[in-house]
Amino acid sequence: MITSTSNTQIKNLIQLQKKNKARKEQGVFVAEGRKLFEEIKELDKSKVVKVYFSEQFVKIQKAEGIEIENYAEKIPFEIVQDNVFLASCETLTPQGILSIVKQPVYSLDELLHQNKIRLLILEDLRDPGNLGTIIRTAEGAGVTGILLSKECVDLFNPKVIRSTMGAIFRMPFVYTTDFLKTLSFLKTEKVRIYAAHLESSVVYSTVDYRGNTAFLIGNEANGLSRESTALADQTVRIPMGGQVESLNAAVAAAILMYERAKQLEYKF
């Protein structure tokens, strides 16, 4: 059992949650909580580095007649003293499970060589809660992949992971090194790009999205850049009543993705 916060594994767990750099160097991320661990058990076991259980969690399992060895299903694990576990967690009321998982890696090629291409493209999205919610909604709406500008928040940020509710394990994504070049490339691949833009004259729900399509969503505060907007095949607008200046980025993305899903008769 790990009993000290100066244990190197615990120090590393904390670093992995705090620092994008540490995650990148080790090629892993941390998934907190029971629901995510249940998803992890479904993964190829070679993708899971290690799982940490709190002493309390082990006790509760035992009281229910479950030995932690069996619960872990051959995934390597450590038991951590409760106060040390709490200090290792981002959340205030942790569920007693922290898992270190290898980062999945996808290529643009994989995203584009699919039967149907239903993409989402995110430019400089900054809020981790928004990104996590978008990934969750995207899976629900039948999106086949997500492209992100490299200025977007790190997808392996623990808050993003929690907000995805497990969709992180299933939604292919690529951080582009050259965002505008990738947009141009999509056009040569016959993917039509629809940019969500407040000043567009075209209402989003009047457009046919049944082909190979991508929705382009901009930064929370500043929207899309002029350069990326110029590369879209069409700008579209979500009409707004009242004095609302804009919608939340995750909400705007959801409305567009579900309009496309509806046009495809929810054949995911």
Place this chain on the structure above:
Amino acid sequence: MITSTSNTQIKNLIQLQKKNKARKEQGVFVAEGRKLFEEIKELDKSKVVKVYFSEQFVKIQKAEGIEIENYAEKIPFEIVQDNVFLASCETLTPQGILSIVKQPVYSLDELLHQNKIRLLILEDLRDPGNLGTIIRTAEGAGVTGILLSKECVDLFNPKVIRSTMGAIFRMPFVYTTDFLKTLSFLKTEKVRIYAAHLESSVVYSTVDYRGNTAFLIGNEANGLSRESTALADQTVRIPMGGQVESLNAAVAAAILMYERAKQLEYKF
């Protein structure tokens, strides 16, 4: 200038942000930031109790040739030393403005005596970010009022206020004392209630929402109660692909509200 965190006004500001009880007793709430203050200036001045500016904010205004007296537009204000101001704020990078505003009060009668009734009903919604986003989206989607069960998170929680992006000042709402009784009452008022439910056999986008309607949205973790679902005229389901178990509550509400808005041809 206020120079100490033990100043009674500062103590009160902190209490008002932390405690629902303090807000209720005084019938006020705190709005943080510049954008919300710009909205506040548009209100009837009798609704504004006081505004607090950080020393730094006053300096920046002055450097731009604006005297703080003029910027405040006859709203009573105090200047607060920067470190004291920071200690009074919920956010880590405050913009230098905290406003105390009277809580608006609406009646169910007001919500129901409108030309068109487009309601949203929230049962036990717990996440302040979700509630704020829902209020913002609701204004955009032409919702005429929001009904909340009394177990919902406090709408005057500072995180809700920030997430509304100003919609808090314009969206009528009522916390029901008896939630189920209010749902029954809506039915006698010929408002059709559509409950978002994962197990409904009816796809949301196949229903006609052009009459007087209300969408019923449940708790983030547990969805709607059996009792409230039973009082709906119709349950509706948002189809989901992949292995997504549910959508975020604010996302589900947005998809439904925008389907209704579309059917009404965005005539808000």
